[in-house]
Amino acid sequence: MPKEFAVPFHWRRFRERYQIIGTKCEHCGSYFYPKRVVCPKCRRAGKLKEVKFSGKGKVITYTVIRVPPEGFKIYAPYIIGIIELEEGARLLSQITDCEPEEVKIGMPVKACFRKIRSENETGLILYGFKFRPI
Amino acid sequence: MRGVAIVGIGCTKFGEHWNKGIKELAVEAGIKAIEDCKISGKDIQLIIGGNMSGGMFAGQEHISALLADQLGLNPTAAIRTEAACASSAVALRVGYLAIMSGLYDIVAVGGVEKMTDVYGSQAITTLAGAMDQETEAYFGLTFPGAYALIANRHMYEYGTTREQLAMVAVKNHKNAIHNPIAQYRKAITVSDVLESPLVADPLRILDCSPITDGAAIVILTSADIAKKYTDTPIYIKASAQASDTLSIYDRKDITTLSATVKAARDAYAQAKIKPKDIDVAEVHDCFTINEIIAYEDLGFCKKGEGGKLIQMGETEIGGRIPVNTSGGLKAKGHPVGATGVAQIIELVEQLRGEAGKRQVKNCEWGLAHNVGGSGATVVVHILSNNR
Numbered sequence: 163m164p165k166e167f168a169v170p171f172h173w174r175r176f177r178e179r180y181q182i183i184g185t186k187c188e189h190c191g192s193y194f195y196p197k198r199v200v201c202p203k204c205r206r207a208g209k210l211k212e213v214k215f216s217g218k219g220k221v222i223t224y225t226v227i228r229v230p231p232e233g234f235k236i237y238a239p240y241i242i243g244i245i246e247l248e249e250g251a252r253l254l255s256q257i258t259d260c261e262p263e264e265v266k267i268g269m270p271v272k273a274c275f276r277k278i279r280s281e282n283e284t285g286l287i288l289y290g291f292k293f294r295p296i
Numbered sequence: 297m298r299g300v301a302i303v304g305i306g307c308t309k310f311g312e313h314w315n316k317g318i319k320e321l322a323v324e325a326g327i328k329a330i331e332d333c334k335i336s337g338k339d340i341q342l343i344i345g346g347n348m349s350g351g352m353f354a355g356q357e358h359i360s361a362l363l364a365d366q367l368g369l370n371p372t373a374a375i376r377t378e379a380a381c382a383s384s385a386v387a388l389r390v391g392y393l394a395i396m397s398g399l400y401d402i403v404a405v406g407g408v409e410k411m412t413d414v415y416g417s418q419a420i421t422t423l424a425g426a427m428d429q430e431t432e433a434y435f436g437l438t439f440p441g442a443y444a445l446i447a448n449r450h451m452y453e454y455g456t457t458r459e460q461l462a463m464v465a466v467k468n469h470k471n472a473i474h475n476p477i478a479q480y481r482k483a484i485t486v487s488d489v490l491e492s493p494l495v496a497d498p499l500r501i502l503d504c505s506p507i508t509d510g511a512a513i514v515i516l517t518s519a520d521i522a523k524k525y526t527d528t529p530i531y532i533k534a535s536a537q538a539s540d541t542l543s544i545y546d547r548k549d550i551t552t553l554s555a556t557v558k559a560a561r562d563a564y565a566q567a568k569i570k571p572k573d574i575d576v577a578e579v580h581d582c583f584t585i586n587e588i589i590a591y592e593d594l595g596f597c598k599k600g601e602g603g604k605l606i607q608m609g610e611t612e613i614g615g616r617i618p619v620n621t622s623g624g625l626k627a628k629g630h631p632v633g634a635t636g637v638a639q640i641i642e643l644v645e646q647l648r649g650e651a652g653k654r655q656v657k658n659c660e661w662g663l664a665h666n667v668g669g670s671g672a673t674v675v676v677h678i679l680s681n682n683r
Contacts, residue, residue, distance in 0.1 A: 175430060196431055223452070223550060225444035226497040227436055231421040234436040242437055244445055244545045254545045256435050262497065267452050278435065290434070 166281050172288060179290040182215040182273055184251055193251035217273030219247040219293070226262040233279055241265050245293050259294035270296045299519030299683065300395045301529035304333030305641045310510040310629030311479040312412045318354055318511075319366045322408045325511035325634075326367045329404065333515055333525045337367065340515070341400045343374040344391045346384030346407035347633040352422040354410045363408075378633075380426035381582060382668030383407055384512065385537075385636030385675035391516050392535045401521060406513030407638075409631035419507050423632070426669035428543045440504050440583060442544055442670040444496035447585035450551045451498070454600035456588060458498055462489035463606045464584035465502050465626050471613060472623025474653035475642075479508055479629030503584040508629035512638040519683060528648045533661075534566035534678035542672045553586075553671035556593035563663070563676040564595075571595030574617060574678075575659035576646045578639035580667040581624040590665055591619070594676075613656060621646060621654045636666035636675065647681040 175196075177183055184195035188209040192201065195215065201208025224243035227234070234240070241257040243265065257265055258276060271293040280287040306328025308321050316324075322345070330337060345363045350356040360374035377386040384407025391405035411419055424433045427442060450456050466486055472478035489502040515525075522529035538558035541547055547554070564570060571594060579594065581587035588602035596617050597605045605611060611619040622628045622642035625635060643662035645651045662679045 222545075223445045223449035225441050225448060225499075226494070227438060227441050228493075228497070229420065229438065229440065229495045230417075230436055231424055231433070231438050232417050233421075235417070237436065240436060242435060242441055242445070244550065252545045254432050254435060254437060254543065267448070288434075 166285055169286065172286060180275065182217055182291055184213055184215060185210040186213040193247070193249045195247070195251045195253045215247050215249055215251065217291070219245040219271055221257065221265065221267055221269045221271060222246050222252065223267060224257060224265050233281065237279060243293065245271060256292045257294065258292040272296050297396055298398070300392050300532045301517055301519045301522035302514050302532065302640065302644055302679070303517050303522050303526040303529055304329045304335060304515035305644050306330070306332055307477055307512040307638055307641050308510050309477045310508050310631060313509040314412065316509065318350060318356055318359070318362065318408055318410045321410060321509060321511040322363055323366050325406060325513040326404070329513040329515050335402065335515055335525050337369055339402050340369055340372055340404045342391070342394055342403045343367070343369060343372055344377060344387040344403065344405045345374065346377045346387035346636060348378060348380050348383050348409060349422050349425065350410070352425065353419065354413050359408070379673040380668035381580070381630070381632040382636055382666045382673045382675050383633040385664065385666035385677065386673070388514070388637055388640060388677065389535045389537055389675055392532055395516055395518050401518050403516045404513060405516060405637065406511060407634035407636060408511035409633040410509050411507045411631060412509050416507065432543055438496060440499050441496040443583035443585055444499045445544060446550055446589065446670070447498055450585060450589065453551055454603065456603035458490065459486055460588065460603035460607055461498070461503055461584040462486040464581060464587045465489050467606065467612055468581060468620050468624040468626040471621050471654060472627035475623050475628055478623040478627055479506055480623070480627045499583055499585070505582045505625035505630035508631040510629060510631035510634045510638070512634045512641055514637055514640055514644070528681070530644045530647045530679050530681055531683050532677060533680045534563035534676070536562035536566065537673070537675045538562070540672050542669065544670045551589065552599070553589060553593050553667065553674060555671055555674035556590060556665065556667070556676070559674045559676040560594045563678050567678040569661060569678070573661050574663045575661050576621060576643065576656045577617065577619045577663040577665065578622060578624070578642050579619055579665040581620055581626050582630060582667065584626070586667065587619065587624065594663065594665060613654060618656045621651065621656060636664070639664040639666060640677065640679070643679050647679060
C-alpha cells in the first residue's frame with residue numbers, strides 16, 4: 163500500500179472484511195466477494211443482494227511471500243492463497259496457523275478474524291479475515 | 297481503411313540510469329527515433345506517451361506535457377496512456393487509431409519509466425498498485441506473488457516443472473547477450489535459477505524481470521507516405537486489446553489470461569494469418585510462468601504444453617517460433633511504461649533484418665504481446681515488412 167491511507171479508506175470496508183460480506187445476484191445466482199454494484203454477467207438485469215458468506219472453503223492455489231511490500235516486512239514469510247468459498251465465490255487471503263510446507267491445493271480451510279498489520283507505532287491497526295486449515 | 301507504418305525507432309539502453317531522469321531518458325529515445333528516419337520534430341502532429349506511475353516512482357505526473365516540452369515539440373498536443381505494464385502498447389494502439397482515423401498523418405508514440413529513484417520495497421508497493429488495492433494488496437500480495445499463484449496452479453494442473461520455468465530465464469538471458477540495449481547481457485544456467493533466492497514460492501529472483509529505467513519511442517505515419525521517410529517501413533497489420541478481471545481470484549481459470557486469448561484471436565483475424573505464420577514474437581515474460589502461459593494463450597502450442605515447448609527448444613532463435621529474441625523483460629529489462637514499445641522496436645529490427653546476431657532468418661510476421669497487471673489489460677500487435 164502506498165504511504166498511509168486516511169481512516170475512511172479502511173472504515174468503509176470494515177463490515178465486509180470483518181464478516182466476509184459480499185453480494186449474490188438473484189438473477190443468475192452468482193456470488194461475489196467483495197461486493198459488486200453491477201453483476202458482470204447480467205449487468206442491468208442483475209439483482210444484487212448483500213450476503214454473508216459461511217467462511218468455509220478450499221485452497222485453489224497459494225504462494226509464500228518472502229519479499230514483502232512496505233508495511234509487511236515484519237510478517238514475512240507469510241502464505242497467501244486464493245480460496246473458493248462453498249457458495250462458489252473466490253477471494254484472496256492470507257492462510258494462517260499453518261507452516262508454508264503444510265499448505266496444499268484443495269486443502270479445506272475456514273475463516274478466522276485476525277490482525278492483518280499495523281501501519282506504524284501510532285497508526286491504524288488493520289484487521290480482517292485470514293483462513294486456517296480445518 | 298488506410299494502413300499505418302513504423303518509420304523510425306529509438307530506445308535508450310535499459311538498466312539503472314542513476315545519472316538520468318525521466319527527461320533525459322525520453323529525450324534520448326526521441327532523438328534516436330527522429331534520427332532513424334527522415335523526419336523533423338516539426339512534422340510530428342501528436343505525441344502519445346505510456347507511463348505507469350511517474351507519480352509514485354519519481355513524484356512526477358503530467359508526463360504528457362513533460363514529453364512535449366522536453367522534446368522541444370510545444371505546442372504539439374500530447375497524451376499520456378496508463379495501463380500498468382501495458383501502458384505503452386496502449387500508446388501505440390492509440391497512435392495507430394489516430395492515424396487510421398485520418399485525423400493525423402505523423403504521430404510519435406512511446407513510453408518511459410524511471411524506477412530506480414525509489415527504494416526496492418517502494419517499487420514493489422508501486423507495482424502492486426496495478427492489482428486490486430482493497431482485496432489483494434491489502435493482504436500483502438505482491439506482483440511476483442500474483443504470478444506465483446498462477447505458477448503453482450499451472451504446475452498442479454499440467455505438470456509444468458520448476459526446471460521448465462527456469463529454462464525461460466536461461467533462453468532469454470542467452471538472447472540478451474547479443475542485444476546492446478539489454479540490462480543483463482550475461483548467460484545463466486538452470487541451476488543458477490534454481491539456487492537463486494525465493495521471492496514468492498515457487499518463483500525465485502531469477503524468474504523475475506528486474507527494476508529498470510528506460511524509454512522507447514517510435515514514429516508512426518500513414519502507410520501511404522511511409523516510403524518518403526524510410527526505405528524500410530514496417531507495417532502494423534493488427535492492433536487488438538482486451539480486458540479481464542482486475543484480480544486473478546475472480547477468474548474461473550487461473551492458468552489462462554483470457555484477455556490474451558481474446559486480443560490474439562482478434563489480431564490474427566485482422567492480419568488474416570494463423571499463429572503458425574508468426575516468425576518471431578516478443579511476449580510479456582514479466583515472470584517466467586507468464587512466457588509459458590503466453591505460448592498457450594497465443595496459440596503457439598496447446599493449453600498445458602507451454603512447458604514442453606520451451607523444453608524442446610522450439611522458442612529459441614533457430615527454433616520453430618523464436619520468442620523474446622531481445623532477451624525479453626527478464627534480461628533486456630522491464631521499465632514498465634516503456635516495455636510495450638520496446639517490444640515493437642525489437643520486432644522492427646528483426647523485420648528490417650537489422651538484429652545482428654539475434655536475427656531470425658526470413659522473417660515476415662512479428663507479434664508483440666504486452667500485459668498490464670496480472671492480465672487485466674492485454675494488447676497484441678502484429679507487424680509485417682510486407683504492406
